Amino acid sequence: MTVITPEKLLEELHRAADVVAGIAAKFTEQDIKAPSELPGWTRGHVLAHITGIANAMARQLEYAARGKSIELYDSGSEGRTRAIDMAAGHSLEEHRADVDAALERALRVFGALDASGWHEPITYRRGVVFDGGLALWRELVIHATDLGTGRGPETWSRPFCEHLFDFLSARVPEGQKFVLQPLGLPPVVIGSGGQSTVVSGMLTDIAAWLAGRTPSLGSLRATAAADGVDLPALLPWPAGVPVNN
Known part of the structure; x- marks a missing residue:
């Protein structure tokens, strides 16, 4: 990266x-x-x-x-x-x-x-x-x-998308692991749980999905145990501003 x-x-x-x-x-x-x-x-x-x-x-x-x-x-x-x-x-x-x-x-x-x-x-x-x-x-x-x-997200640079992969790894639910497979690039693993899902597609589409935005190129596909599945749910965006009680 x-x-x-x-x-x-x-x-x-x-x-x-x-x-x-x-x-x-x-x-x-x-x-x-x-x-x-x-x-x-x-x-x-x-x-x-x-x-x-x-x-x-x-x-x-x-x-x-x-x-x-x-x-x-x-x-x-x-x-x-x-x-x-x-x-x-x-x-x-x-x-x-x-x-x-x-x-x-x-x-x-x-x-x-x-x-x-x-x-x-x-x-x-x-x-x-x-x-x-x-x-x-x-x-x-x-x-x-x-x-x-x-x-749209298709304009996001490779360094920016790779940064989002790292920062937004906090959105992976506990017990899960995502293998992000950008087309033509090495895979990136985020999360450390035992339940593994592969999310493949264009680099910018994967980054957009992680960021809660609509992928521009429509290339995303998720698989688990070699079977097609829905894209996994994500935890909320990691909050940087504390909520006042």
């Missing part, structure tokens, strides 16, 4: 940010009010979320640089949801300005890191700055697809 270095991750963040900004630049006022690929969310909701996560991750790094920590979102998941709902109805001009400013802020703080800065601890998933960079990469690439402009 592809090894993602900090230098490579920074390149990917810039590339993903350019895609998101480019999509937003082409929207009309009516476009942002239209449904996205996420149930119950307009494109305005998705843009508000992208703005929120980019600012939140930038804040993680800004505090880490001072040897301090702060929660990803004020008031946890409830605060995140409230902020998205409040910003979703913004005008096109407001959305563009918010997205551009948030992406510029995030790229600036990631770009200013030295070698040790990538290993500074942050609150997000009790990880380090590098984990935050991977998270922002996931958010930008996947939500660019969720904006529903025809840029």
Whole structure:
């Protein structure tokens, strides 16, 4: 599998940010009010979320640089949801300005890191700055697809799909093991249970399925003990924001 270095991750963040900004630049006022690929969310909701996560991750790094920590979102998941709902109805001009400013802020703080800065601890998933960079990469690439402009999972890169295989191994139910078999590539095993299911198809289709998105190329097939079966159920997306009680 592809090894993602900090230098490579920074390149990917810039590339993903350019895609998101480019999509937003082409929207009309009516476009942002239209449904996205996420149930119950307009494109305005998705843009508000992208703005929120980019600012939140930038804040993680800004505090880490001072040897301090702060929660990803004020008031946890409830605060995140409230902020998205409040910003979703913004005008096109407001959305563009918010997205551009948030992406510029995030790229600036990631770009200013030295070698040790990538290993500074942050609150997000009790990880380090590098984990935050991977998270922002996931958010930008996947939500660019969720904006529903025809840029589907078939555009996801091999390094990104392989990263999702690793990160989303947490979605394999206990007692199960998935043998992911991308066409023309070596298999990847996730999970460690005794019940084995082979999921074969195009690399991007497998990644889309794991990410809870609709595969673009329709190539997926699941087998167990050499018999065709339904695609196995997945556990929820691994939560990065704690739910307030």
